[in-house]
Amino acid sequence: MFPGLSNKVVLSSCSQSAISTTVLNAIDAYKDSLLQYGMEWNLWMEKVESAKVNFSKLINCEPEEVAILSSVSDCISSLLHSLKLSGKEICLTELDFPCIGQAVLAQQTKQNFKINYVPHQQYTIPIESYDDYINSNTILTCVPHVSYYNGFKQDIKELARISHQYGSLLFVDAYQSAGSMKIDVKEMNIDILVTGMQKYLLGIPGISFLYVKKELADQLAPSTIGWFGQEKPFDFNLKELHYAQATQRFNTGTPPVINAYAADAALSLINQIGIEKIEAYLNELSAFTLDLTKEMGFEMASPQVVSMKGPTTAILVENASQVEKQMLNLGFVVSARKDVIRIAPHIYNTKEDIKNALTALKGFQTQG
Numbered sequence: 001m002f003p004g005l006s007n008k009v010v011l012s013s014c015s016q017s018a019i020s021t022t023v024l025n026a027i028d029a030y031k032d033s034l035l036q037y038g039m040e041w042n043l044w045m046e047k048v049e050s051a052k053v054n055f056s057k058l059i060n061c062e063p064e065e066v067a068i069l070s071s072v073s074d075c076i077s078s079l080l081h082s083l084k085l086s087g088k089e090i091c092l093t094e095l096d097f098p099c100i101g102q103a104v105l106a107q108q109t110k111q112n113f114k115i116n117y118v119p120h121q122q123y124t125i126p127i128e129s130y131d132d133y134i135n136s137n138t139i140l141t142c143v144p145h146v147s148y149y150n151g152f153k154q155d156i157k158e159l160a161r162i163s164h165q166y167g168s169l170l171f172v173d174a175y176q177s178a179g180s181m182k183i184d185v186k187e188m189n190i191d192i193l194v195t196g197m198q199k200y201l202l203g204i205p206g207i208s209f210l211y212v213k214k215e216l217a218d219q220l221a222p223s224t225i226g227w228f229g230q231e232k233p234f235d236f237n238l239k240e241l242h243y244a245q246a247t248q249r250f251n252t253g254t255p256p257v258i259n260a261y262a263a264d265a266a267l268s269l270i271n272q273i274g275i276e277k278i279e280a281y282l283n284e285l286s287a288f289t290l291d292l293t294k295e296m297g298f299e300m301a302s303p304q305v306v307s308m309k310g311p312t313t314a315i316l317v318e319n320a321s322q323v324e325k326q327m328l329n330l331g332f333v334v335s336a337r338k339d340v341i342r343i344a345p346h347i348y349n350t351k352e353d354i355k356n357a358l359t360a361l362k363g364f365q366t367q368g
Contacts, residue, residue: 003347008331009353014148014176014312014344016198016205016336023203026265030258048260054267055209058275059193060184065217067210067229067250068195070262072175073099074224075194075210076142078250079171080104082222085113088139091168093118095124095147100173104142113139123150123301124189124308130162138168145183146176149337150301151312151344160189169216175199179270180311180346181279191216197259200311200346203266207259214300224250278347282311283366285345289313290353301340317363323364332357 002018004010010018030047033040048068055064069075080103090104094117104115116133118125134141135194141163148152156172163170169191174183177202185193193211197203212220221243227233228251243249270278287306293315294304301314317323320336327334328339334357335342341361345354 001269008328008333009349009357010333011343011345011349011353011357012333012335013180013200013346014151014342016346017056017200017202017346019204020202020266020269022265022269024261026261027204028260028286030261038352044257044260047264048141048257050209050256051117051211051260051267054195054271057271058178058183058267059211060186061211062214062246064246064248065211065214067212067247068255069208069210069250069252070206070256070259071099071208072097072173072194072196073103073253075250076103076171077106078210078222078224078252079192079212080107081224082220082250083139084113085139087113087137089116089135089194091116091118091134091138091141093143094145095125096142096151097122097144097148097175100142100144100232114368123147124152124303125154127155127158127162130159134163134166134168136166138163138166139226140171141168142171142173144173144176145178146174146180146310146312148176150303150314150340150350151176151309151342152303153181153308153310156190157188161193164189175312176312179275179278180282182275185211185213185325197263197266202269202346204259204262207256207263210247210250212250214246217247217249218245220249222250224252225249226254228253228255239294253299273347281347282345285349285351285354286311286313288351289343289358292355296358298358298362298365310343311346312344314342317341317361317365323361326364327357327360331359332360334361 001020004018018272052066120132131297160170172190174195178195191213196208229249232246299316303309324336356361
C-alpha cells in the first residue's frame with residue numbers, strides 16, 4: 001500500500017508521512033475528472049464535503065463544525081480576525097509552532113492586547129504552570145497537543161478545564177497528534193482545533209481543517225471570508241454578506257480540490273483501520289524506541305515516558321540538518337528540527353526499521 005517504502009525507510013511522519021496507493025489513486029481520480037469532464041463542480045464539491053465528513057468522524061463533531069482552508073496559518077489568522085482582542089490577553093506557549101505566534105504578533109499590530117508566553121522546562125510544560133499565565137482577561141489560550149520539537153504531549157482535557165475556569169477559549173494545534181491518537185473534541189471540551197494532512201493523517205500539504213464549536217462559531221463574524229463562507233454561495237450575491245451556519249462561515253474561496261481528494265482518501269483509510277488500533281501500535285513503537293535509544297546511549301530531547309509523548313522521539317544531534325541528509329543517502333527518511341533528529345514512525349513501520357535507523361544514526365555520531 002506504500003510503494004515508496006520499496007527503496008527507503010520513512011520515519012518522518014512528524015513532517016511528511018509515506019504516501020499510500022489509496023491517496024495516489026485519489027489524485028489520479030481528480031486528474032481523470034479534468035481529462036474526462038473538463039469541469040465537474042458537483043463531483044468536486046462532493047469530494048470536499050466527503051473529506052469534511054471523514055474528518056468530523058475522526059474528531060467526533062458535526063460536519064458543519066468544520067471548515068476547509070489551505071494551512072494552519074490560514075486557520076489561526078482567520079480565527080484571530082473574528083475576535084475582539086483589544087484590551088484582552090492571549091496566552092501562548094514557548095512550544096507553539098512559530099506560525100501560531102507569528103499570526104498573533106501580526107494581529108497585535110492591528111489591535112491592542114497583551115501576549116503571555118507559558119515557558120517550557122526542558123521542552124515540557126507542567127500543567128500547573130498555566131494557572132500563572134491565564135487569567136480572567138485571557139480571551140484565547142493556544143496550545144499544541146503534541147510538540148513539533150520533541151513530541152511532548154499535553155493533557156488537553158485538563159487544559160480545557162483550566163482555560164474555561166478563567167473564561168478563556170482553548171485553541172488546540174493538533175498537527176502533530178491527529179491521525180496518531182484519539183481526539184474527541186466534545187469529550188475534551190475543545191473550543192477550536194486545527195490540523196493539516198501530511199503528517200500522521202497520511203495525506204499531502206495544501207489543505208487544513210478548522211474545527212470551531214458550533215455555539216461559538218455562530219457568535220463569530222470572520223473578516224477573512226470568501227464566497228464559500230456564505231449561506232448561499234451559488235446565488236453570487238455581490239452586494240450582501242450572509243454568513244453560512246456554524247463553522248462553514250470560515251470557508252473562504254474555492255477549496256483546494258485535488259488536496260481534498262487526497263485528504264478524503266487518507267482519512268477514509270485512517271477511519272477504516274481505526275484510530276484506537278493505530279494509537280496502540282504507535283505507543284508500542286514509541287516504547288521500543290525509548291528503550292533502544294537508552295540502551296544505545298543517545299542524548300534525548302523527548303520525555304522518557306510513553307504517556308507523556310506522541311509517536312515522535314527526538315534525539316539531540318550536532319548538525320542535525322546535515323545528518324538528516326546523510327541519513328537519506330543511506331535510505332532513511334528522518335526529520336531534523338533545530339538540534340534534534342526526529343524519529344516518527346507510522347503504521348507501515350516496524351521495530352526493525354527503527355533499530356536500523358538508530359544504528360545508522362549512531363554510526364554518524366561515532367564518526368563525529
